[in-house]
Amino acid sequence: MQLQVQPDPPSAADAAAKVIAALAHEAxxxxxxxxxxxxxGRTPWAMVRCLAALPLPWQQVHIFQVDERQAPRGHADRNxxxxxxxxxxxxxxxxxxxxxxxxxxxxxxQAAQQYTHTLHLWAGLPPVLDLIHLGLGAxxxxxxxxxxxxxxxxQSQDVAATAAYxxxxxxxxxxxxxxxxxxxxxxxxxxxxxxxxxRLLAGDTTLPASRLRxxxxxxxxxxxxxxxxxxxxxxxxxxxxxxxH
Numbered sequence: 001m002q003l004q005v006q007p008d009p010p011s012a013a014d015a016a017a018k019v020i021a022a023l024a025h026e027a028x029x030x031x032x033x034x035x036x037x038x039x040x041g042r043t044p045w046a047m048v049r050c051l052a053a054l055p056l057p058w059q060q061v062h063i064f065q066v067d068e069r070q071a072p073r074g075h076a077d078r079n080x081x082x083x084x085x086x087x088x089x090x091x092x093x094x095x096x097x098x099x100x101x102x103x104x105x106x107x108x109x110q111a112a113q114q115y116t117h118t119l120h121l122w123a124g125l126p127p128v129l130d131l132i133h134l135g136l137g138a139x140x141x142x143x144x145x146x147x148x149x150x151x152x153x154x155q156s157q158d159v160a161a162t163a164a165y166x167x168x169x170x171x172x173x174x175x176x177x178x179x180x181x182x183x184x185x186x187x188x189x190x191x192x193x194x195x196x197x198x199r200l201l202a203g204d205t206t207l208p209a210s211r212l213r214x215x216x217x218x219x220x221x222x223x224x225x226x227x228x229x230x231x232x233x234x235x236x237x238x239x240x241x242x243x244x245h
Contacts, residue, residue, distance in 0.1 A: 010046060020036065020185065033060040036064065036129070038083060039079070040067070043189045052090070066133070067101075108169055134178075145208045146163075149163050156176070159174065175212070184216065188219060188221045
């Protein structure tokens, strides 16, 4: 697992967009398309806006969701609302290349099966995504894999419905497909993430996020999130130009 520390959240978002863009060009050159799954959050939405301003082969880029709340269509709590606005409505991504989790279905287990089928169509059987972007919660969750939720025990499904958390049930990608991806990109910002990021990098096995593989994984953190990390070996510190879009 590699770590790069950026000065602040905008710098981390910009750096993440550039990492994604480089991998997109590589995937399209090698396999003809780029399959990216995106998580939600304030800094990730800045990352997505930066990404939309970059010259990618957008016709060959396909965006999937890491997780989604069962909130009303168009609601600000829906990750899809922000993805559609930044990448499709105001961005260059063809609408058909944004593959939304079907949380409008009343039966979330059926919705999980439907999204699994979508992943099979685009990413194979078993599905392998080129890159999965992840966040890190202060409680150690990633995607919508929260401490104590039964979905943590799933070993044979790639998409599952969670129990209610902060007022919503959700669909989430599970550990099997997350660990199958070609690359993982973590974006971790803010002082409230400092303790959990230090625990993750120290190998704290009580965290759900610690169950993700460490090879081909990059963490982009800002200085506030990295403030409890020891300096020195193993950590690459570099700044990035701010995205102004």
